[in-house]
Amino acid sequence: xxxxxxxxxxxxxxxGARVSAQSNAPALTPAERTAIADTIxxxxxxxxxxxxxxxxxxxxxxxxxxxxxxxxxxxxxxxxSIVSEGRMFSSSTxxxxxxMCRWNRSVREAHQSTQDEVLDEQIHVLSRDAAFEVLxxxxxxxxxxxxxxxxxxxxxxxxxxxxxxxxxxxVHESWPGGE
Numbered sequence: 748x749x750x751x752x753x754x755x756x757x758x759x760x761x762x763g764a765r766v767s768a769q770s771n772a773p774a775l776t777p778a779e780r781t782a783i784a785d786t787i788x789x790x791x792x793x794x795x796x797x798x799x800x801x802x803x804x805x806x807x808x809x810x811x812x813x814x815x816x817x818x819x820x821x822x823x824x825x826x827x828s829i830v831s832e833g834r835m836f837s838s839s840t841x842x843x844x845x846x847m848c849r850w851n852r853s854v855r856e857a858h859q860s861t862q863d864e865v866l867d868e869q870i871h872v873l874s875r876d877a878a879f880e881v882l883x884x885x886x887x888x889x890x891x892x893x894x895x896x897x898x899x900x901x902x903x904x905x906x907x908x909x910x911x912x913x914x915x916x917x918v919h920e921s922w923p924g925g926e
Contacts (some may be wrong), residue, residue, distance in 0.1 A: 784870040787878050787906050790913055791868075793822075804852065808845035823905065824907055824914045831920040860888045863900075876908040898922055 836847040
């Protein structure tokens with residue numbers, strides 16, 4: 748799968764501004780790159796507990812990010828976006844947050860369970876404050892209606908480090924082979 752650098756730079760958003768702002772900063776050492784990559788890998792594998800995932804979508808529409816559990820609020824930047832299942836969701840407004848929440852809930856409620864087998868993971872450190880990762884996985888979905896779907900999936904996550912630490916700025920999920 749090919750990735751276009753101009754598209755990646757556009758997807759970086761606020762993280763891209765940090766990359767160019769640091770052009771005069773000393774180059775990253777191999778140890779710094781490894782430490783950043785290790786941090787991204789660890790954050791990538793963290794899953795919110797079930798209590799944190801039970802967000803009230805209507806409350807998000809009313810109160811925005813203040814309605815989120817602290818563990819969820821610290822996972823993504825305020826302007827986080829996701830592209831998945833042929834749709835793009837932003838989270839800049841309360842209405843967008845609520846729409847993302849309702850879509851995510853409908854997808855989760857249709858599944859009985861899912862398992863992801865990581866086939867390949869690459870973490871690319873762009874600067875002290877920006878990185879992206881590309882995961883190739885096989886996703887197995889067990890649907891509540893008894894069906895099982897196994898499909899290859901590529902996930903690209905853009906990470907940005909700010910005052911709150913490393914957060915996801917963007918996620919793109921795609922299914923090679925036409926799905």
